[in-house]
Amino acid sequence: MSEMEELSMPEGGETAISNGMSNGISNGTSEHREHKEHKHKHKDRDREKDRHRDKDRHKTSHKDKDREKDKDRHSSSHKSSHKDKDRDKERSKDKDQSERHKDKEKSDKDRHRDKDKERSDKDKHRDKDRERSDKEKHRDKDKHRDKDRERSDKEKSRDKDKERHRDEKKHSSSSSGEKKDRDKDRHSSSTHKSHRDKDKERERHREKEKNREKEREREKIKVETEETSLRDFYEQPPMEDVTVKEEPVESEEEDKLVISEPMKDEPPEEDEEEMPLSHRKHRNEENDDDDDKPLAMRKKIKTEPKEKKRKKIKEEDDDDDFKPEKKKIKKEKKEKKMKGARMTAPPGGAPESPTKKTKKEEEPVWKWWEENKRDDGLKWTFLEHKGPLMAPAYVRLPSNVRFFYDGKHMELSEETEEVAGFYARMIEHEYTTKKVFNSNFLKDWRRVMTSKEREIITDLSKCDFRQLHAFYVQQNEDRKNRTKEEKKALKEQNEALIAEYGWCNIDGHKQRIGNFKIEPPGLFRGRGEHPKQGMLKKRIMPEDVIINCSKDSVIPKPPEGHRWKEVRADPTVTWLACWVENVQGQTKYVMLNAASKLKGEKDWQKYETARKLHKCVDSIREQYRLDWKSKEMRIRQRAVALYFIDKLALRAGNEKDEDQADTVGCCSLRVEHITLHEQKDGKEYVVVFDFLGKDSIRYYNEVSVEKKVFKNLQLFKENKEEGNDLFDRLNTQILNKHLNELMDGLTAKVFRTYNASRTLQEQLELLTDPDAPVSAKILQYNRANRAVAVLCNHQRAAPKSFDKSMANLQKKINDKRDQVEETERECKQLKKIAKSGGSQKEKINYEKKKKALERLKEQLEKLEHSATDKEENKTIALGTSKLNYLDPRISVAWCKKFNVPIEKVYNKTQRQKFQWAIDMATAEYNFLGEPMNITKNSSDGEGEDEDYE
DNA sequence: AGATCCACTTAGCAGGGTCATC
DNA sequence: GATGACCCTGCTAAGTGGATCT
Numbered sequence: 001m002s003e004m005e006e007l008s009m010p011e012g013g014e015t016a017i018s019n020g021m022s023n024g025i026s027n028g029t030s031e032h033r034e035h036k037e038h039k040h041k042h043k044d045r046d047r048e049k050d051r052h053r054d055k056d057r058h059k060t061s062h063k064d065k066d067r068e069k070d071k072d073r074h075s076s077s078h079k080s081s082h083k084d085k086d087r088d089k090e091r092s093k094d095k096d097q098s099e100r101h102k103d104k105e106k107s108d109k110d111r112h113r114d115k116d117k118e119r120s121d122k123d124k125h126r127d128k129d130r131e132r133s134d135k136e137k138h139r140d141k142d143k144h145r146d147k148d149r150e151r152s153d154k155e156k157s158r159d160k161d162k163e164r165h166r167d168e169k170k171h172s173s174s175s176s177g178e179k180k181d182r183d184k185d186r187h188s189s190s191t192h193k194s195h196r197d198k199d200k201e202r203e204r205h206r207e208k209e210k211n212r213e214k215e216r217e218r219e220k221i222k223v224e225t226e227e228t229s230l231r232d233f234y235e236q237p238p239m240e241d242v243t244v245k246e247e248p249v250e251s252e253e254e255d256k257l258v259i260s261e262p263m264k265d266e267p268p269e270e271d272e273e274e275m276p277l278s279h280r281k282h283r284n285e286e287n288d289d290d291d292d293k294p295l296a297m298r299k300k301i302k303t304e305p306k307e308k309k310r311k312k313i314k315e316e317d318d319d320d321d322f323k324p325e326k327k328k329i330k331k332e333k334k335e336k337k338m339k340g341a342r343m344t345a346p347p348g349g350a351p352e353s354p355t356k357k358t359k360k361e362e363e364p365v366w367k368w369w370e371e372n373k374r375d376d377g378l379k380w381t382f383l384e385h386k387g388p389l390m391a392p393a394y395v396r397l398p399s400n401v402r403f404f405y406d407g408k409h410m411e412l413s414e415e416t417e418e419v420a421g422f423y424a425r426m427i428e429h430e431y432t433t434k435k436v437f438n439s440n441f442l443k444d445w446r447r448v449m450t451s452k453e454r455e456i457i458t459d460l461s462k463c464d465f466r467q468l469h470a471f472y473v474q475q476n477e478d479r480k481n482r483t484k485e486e487k488k489a490l491k492e493q494n495e496a497l498i499a500e501y502g503w504c505n506i507d508g509h510k511q512r513i514g515n516f517k518i519e520p521p522g523l524f525r526g527r528g529e530h531p532k533q534g535m536l537k538k539r540i541m542p543e544d545v546i547i548n549c550s551k552d553s554v555i556p557k558p559p560e561g562h563r564w565k566e567v568r569a570d571p572t573v574t575w576l577a578c579w580v581e582n583v584q585g586q587t588k589y590v591m592l593n594a595a596s597k598l599k600g601e602k603d604w605q606k607y608e609t610a611r612k613l614h615k616c617v618d619s620i621r622e623q624y625r626l627d628w629k630s631k632e633m634r635i636r637q638r639a640v641a642l643y644f645i646d647k648l649a650l651r652a653g654n655e656k657d658e659d660q661a662d663t664v665g666c667c668s669l670r671v672e673h674i675t676l677h678e679q680k681d682g683k684e685y686v687v688v689f690d691f692l693g694k695d696s697i698r699y700y701n702e703v704s705v706e707k708k709v710f711k712n713l714q715l716f717k718e719n720k721e722e723g724n725d726l727f728d729r730l731n732t733q734i735l736n737k738h739l740n741e742l743m744d745g746l747t748a749k750v751f752r753t754y755n756a757s758r759t760l761q762e763q764l765e766l767l768t769d770p771d772a773p774v775s776a777k778i779l780q781y782n783r784a785n786r787a788v789a790v791l792c793n794h795q796r797a798a799p800k801s802f803d804k805s806m807a808n809l810q811k812k813i814n815d816k817r818d819q820v821e822e823t824e825r826e827c828k829q830l831k832k833i834a835k836s837g838g839s840q841k842e843k844i845n846y847e848k849k850k851k852a853l854e855r856l857k858e859q860l861e862k863l864e865h866s867a868t869d870k871e872e873n874k875t876i877a878l879g880t881s882k883l884n885y886l887d888p889r890i891s892v893a894w895c896k897k898f899n900v901p902i903e904k905v906y907n908k909t910q911r912q913k914f915q916w917a918i919d920m921a922t923a924e925y926n927f928l929g930e931p932m933n934i935t936k937n938s939s940d941g942e943g944e945d946e947d948y949e
Numbered sequence: 950a951g952a953t954c955c956a957c958t959t960a961g962c963a964g965g966g967t968c969a970t971c
Numbered sequence: 972g973a974t975g976a977c978c979c980t981g982c983t984a985a986g987t988g989g990a991t992c993t
Contacts, residue, residue, distance in 0.1 A: 694986055
């Protein structure tokens with residue numbers, strides 16, 4: 001058997017997981033030769049990032065406790081999933097409900113989204129620090145350790161400063177205490193970053209602003225139409241200017257560190273690699289020169305932070321509607337042959353505009369999956385739509401709704417009032433109590449004010465938004481209380497809008513657009529401790545919007561008196577319109593919805609790629625295991641990271657800019673995100689992961705790993721301190737490049753898809769009882785789904801009314817139990833009577849009671865089940881995996897095989913999205929079977945089957 | 950080669966709609 | 972029919988990863 005097989009043994013000795021991977025791999029055999037000695041490696045890429053980060057991180061703390069709790073939270077579930085077993089098991093076991101609740105709360109906070117960060121804009125840096133005081137505590141130990149390590153003077157001092165700042169911060173912020181603030185704290189410390197950093201940030205910021213300004217100028221010239229003032233708020237110079245200091249240049253000279261730590265226990269097996277540099281002679285090979293040195297220690301300066309800001313889309317002018325696509329529009333073959341369209345399609349000729357057709361009238365299903373996929377890289381030949389629907393214009397408040405400043409009524413100009421309204425609506429949210437949120441808001445709000453207003457309004461705490469708030473609350477109430485007729489009218493209006501703007505004609509087929517509405521203005525609310533929370537998202541005008549459609553289509557008309565920023569015909573992309581959002585400078589797109597061919601085909605392709613991975617996953621695993629022993633640090637880092645991605649389904653972990661929340665993925669893990677325990681809770685070589693991932697969702701997991709991995713991790717952490725990258729010689733480009741060499745089309749995220757789908761299939765095989773009733777099968781399905789959600793760490797906040805509804809359910813259970821007991825007693829008595837020569841009638845009574853008792857018991861069982869299910873699902877979100885990671889053909893096949901109606905598994909929207917799978921998968925479909933080549937013919941080999949819909 | 954841009958996928962949440970229960 | 976729990980959908984933020992620029 002291959003090593004892999006051994007691999008698949010769950011850590012901790014639990015039963016093997018079927019998929020050999022997922023979570024628990026344990027020791028492997030091969031570990032023997034580990035590299036024993038280590039030494040320090042100080043290399044590091046010095047990313048500025050680190051620097052920033054360092055600052056923030058912090059402190060020590062009670063992490064453990066938190067973790068424990070979190071653990072619980074994570075775990076909850078899964079009894080069923082064997083895969084995740086380790087993880088799950090541990091978790092689930094402990095948790096008693098109350099624990100869970102606690103955790104939950106905590107975690108909720110942790111996740112937090114609420115976080116306001118308390119730092120000024122400028123400090124975009126990651127707030128990392130802030131964080132969870134609890135955790136940090138634990139970390140102290142590590143920290144100290146790290147600190148002790150030697151580093152170059154410079155670095156040291158720099159770091160120290162940071163630390164100091166951090167600590168200060170922490171103290172200050174933590175004092176406030178509340179758990180809730182935990183997150184905040186985390187982030188908040190950034191304020192204390194070193195001046196240097198701040199300066200840099202400022203500088204950067206300033207430049208960005210400048211660039212933006214320029215662009216805006218340019219744009220302005222182009223666009224003549226008048227815009228609302230909101231629109232130009234951006235053009236105004238920032239009110240509060242930040243002074244910018246010169247950025248000190250750090251020296252790059254090598255800080256050489258001579259580290260001579262004692263070698264670690266294990267006898268050197270692999271040569272010098274692990275030997276302290278100072279002991280080594282020298283090597284010439286590639287990385288060798290300080291292969292083991294954290295890169296950060298080698299160079300330390302990274303170029304100035306990138307001025308990321310995306311420059312806006314090319315500017316040009318244009319007046320004519322179409323601009324030449326910059327991208328090579330490869331042959332725009334206009335063969336608008338309304339191809340394929342087996343069923344639908346407007347009959348030949350020029351496609352008609354979507355609006356002409358009415359909404360949902362039974363569109364025949366376009367079975368695009370039965371057609372050949374085009375391979376020219378173009379996404380369409382003909383594309384026609386009505387353009388996006390702009391946000392409704394602002395309507396002024398009635399005169400009796402007044403704003404007060406410092407106790408005095410103040411008339412606000414339209415724009416000022418509008419923005420005040422954004423804030424007023426949120427006034428009850430916790431985040432309006434956050435410093436960062438408020439300061440960002442005030443700054444942006446002042447930018448839209450008239451100079452007079454700006455003179456007066458300088459302090460948010462003197463602003464009284466209560467009347468505005470009450471007005472919006474009332475408006476909501478009114479909306480809820482609308483009569484049936486009003487509701488109906490509104491619904492119709494809405495449908496009319498969808499009919500007009502919600503569809504497009506693509507190559508002769510009418511397809512739904514996913515998001516045809518332009519995002520309305522409002523206050524930006526990032527997730528986690530986002531440095532930009534509270535900033536004003538400006539109103540998007542037609543002059544900001546680029547339209548993409550075919551030249552020969554009916555070009556969408558901009559609203560009266562306006563014009564589009566540009567109209568282009570780029571068939572290499574799928575978007576119909578786009579604009580650049582002002583807060584983060586990102587491009588937003590209008591695209592087709594999930595049930596469209598364009599999205600569906602891509603989705604299908606994604607699963608085929610994952611299936612292709614199955615064919616070579618064993619050899620890839622074998623390879624990365626060998627690579628754990630490589631002489632080159634970069635190879636070992638790559639191998640360990642890949643192992644995590646494979647085993648734990650971690651995300652790739654691209655680098656992030658400083659002005660985003662501080663979250664990480666695999667490649668961007670930092671030393672403080674993992675702690676190593678040779679022994680923990682009876683398990684060996686335990687790695688504890690604790691970090692904020694996408695959307696600032698906490699990832700906490702204790703995993704027993706193979707010894708070689710463990711030893712490698714010790715080396716990777718050596719001579720680094722908080723803030724340094726764990727994998728300092730790795731990033732997602734390097735990793736993906738490597739993966740692509742192993743298999744065409746392979747990237748880090750394919751592993752997530754692969755392991756998720758495989759887990760589902762295996763869990764279904766394991767959990768499905770063919771003889772159980774449909775309701776029980778659904779539960780089994782949900783459990784399999786849940787195993788995946790746990791694997792992927794898909795969490796959600798507990799429903800607001802969770803406790804209440806749980807309590808209700810519990811009461812029902814108790815009542816039922818009482819009933820059962822009561823009935824049992826009665827039953828016993830009747831039995832006695834019946835047995836001791838009771839009459840016929842008494843015998844019948846007994847039989848009846850007996851039946852009633854059985855029924856009650858069943859009901860009780862069902863209730864208990866649903867309570868369990870509910871509890872397990874408290875903080876687990878099943879939808880994300882179902883929609884994005886699970887090959888729908890697995891579910892479809894399962895439904896077909898066990899006669900479960902597909903509606904029980906997929907709701908209407910989901911059925912539309914997965915129509916291709918529902919149509920093509922048979923009961924025999926096997927995710928781990930032979931992948932299909934979808935550019936050829938879709939249903940090759942998979943056979944068809946009864947249709948569900 | 951690294952930075953940045955660009956397109957597109959993945960993500961959780963809010964709030965309204967719908968369904969179940971009384 | 973009222974009420975409340977839950978589901979669904981829309982919204983939009985936040986990831987990934989290839990392409991392009993410098």
